[in-house]
Amino acid sequence: MDKKKVIEISELTKIYQMGETLVHALAGVSFDVRENEYIAIMGPSGSGKSTLMNMIGCLDTPTAGDYILNGNNVSTMDDAELAEIRNREIGFVFQTFNLLPRTSCMANVELPLIYAGMKSSERKERAVEVLTKVGLGDRVDHKPNELSGGQRQRVAIARALVNNPSILLADEPTGNLDTKTGEEIMELFEELYRQGNTIILVTHENEIAEHARRIVRLRDGLIESDEKVENPVLAREAVS
Known part of the structure; x- marks a missing residue:
C-alpha cells in the first residue's frame, strides 16, 4: 500500500x-x-532549485x-501562517x-520548542533525547565554538528533528565539512531515513545526491x- 502524500506540488x-x-525561476513544477x-533535488546555478527549496x-x-503540505494549502498563506507551519512541519x-x-547545544536545540509553547522541563527532556539520538548526549552543555564542524551539524540536525517535523529539509548539509565528516553526516541521514523520516536534500554534488533514493533534477525552472x-x-551494505 502506498504511503500517504506529505507534499503535493x-x-x-x-x-x-x-x-x-x-x-x-519556476515555470510550472509538479511532483509529490x-x-x-x-x-535529492539537483540542478545547475539558475535552475530554480533554491527557489523550489524556499517554496x-x-x-x-x-x-x-x-x-499542499500535509493537507494544508500553503500557497495562499500569509507570513504569520507560514511561520507557524514552518515551525510545526519542517526541520x-x-x-x-x-x-x-x-x-x-541544549539551548540551540530547544529553540523551536520555545516557539511551539512547550514548557521548560519538557523542552529540556526532548532536547537531550534528540542530541543523544545524533550522538551528542555528552555535549549538551557545550557551546558551538567548543565543537567540531561535524558536531555542529549534528546539533543543527537535532534542532531540525526536535519538533518531529513532517519533512527534514537539508540545504547542502555537507558543504562546509571535509570529506570524511561529510560522509559521517550522510550516514546519520541514512539512519534517520531508516527510522522513518522524510528527507529532502538540496545539493549540487552527485556523490551526495546518490545517498538518496530518488533524484529530481531541475533545469530552467522545470x-x-x-x-x-x-x-x-x-x-549497499545490508541493513543490520
Missing part, C-alpha cells in the same frame, strides 16, 4: 521582477513526496500553482549550521528528470 510557478525584466521518501520550506509563496538543516554561538536511485551509496 502542482504547476508551481515563481516569477521575480528584476528591474524591467521578469525572471521565471510521500512519507519516508529520501529525495517547500514555506519561506516564500508561489506566483501561481498549488503547494531545516543549513550548510552554515545557523547555530546561536553563545548558547549551549523538472528535467525524476528518477529512482538504483544503488544508493549507504544502502
Whole structure:
C-alpha cells in the first residue's frame, strides 16, 4: 500500500521582477513526496532549485500553482501562517549550521520548542533525547565554538528533528565539512531515513545526491528528470 502524500506540488510557478525584466525561476513544477521518501533535488546555478527549496520550506509563496503540505494549502498563506507551519512541519538543516554561538547545544536545540509553547522541563527532556539520538548526549552543555564542524551539524540536525517535523529539509548539509565528516553526516541521514523520516536534500554534488533514493533534477525552472536511485551509496551494505 502506498504511503500517504506529505507534499503535493502542482504547476508551481515563481516569477521575480528584476528591474524591467521578469525572471521565471519556476515555470510550472509538479511532483509529490510521500512519507519516508529520501529525495535529492539537483540542478545547475539558475535552475530554480533554491527557489523550489524556499517554496517547500514555506519561506516564500508561489506566483501561481498549488503547494499542499500535509493537507494544508500553503500557497495562499500569509507570513504569520507560514511561520507557524514552518515551525510545526519542517526541520531545516543549513550548510552554515545557523547555530546561536553563545548558547549551549541544549539551548540551540530547544529553540523551536520555545516557539511551539512547550514548557521548560519538557523542552529540556526532548532536547537531550534528540542530541543523544545524533550522538551528542555528552555535549549538551557545550557551546558551538567548543565543537567540531561535524558536531555542529549534528546539533543543527537535532534542532531540525526536535519538533518531529513532517519533512527534514537539508540545504547542502555537507558543504562546509571535509570529506570524511561529510560522509559521517550522510550516514546519520541514512539512519534517520531508516527510522522513518522524510528527507529532502538540496545539493549540487552527485556523490551526495546518490545517498538518496530518488533524484529530481531541475533545469530552467522545470523538472528535467525524476528518477529512482538504483544503488544508493549507504544502502549497499545490508541493513543490520
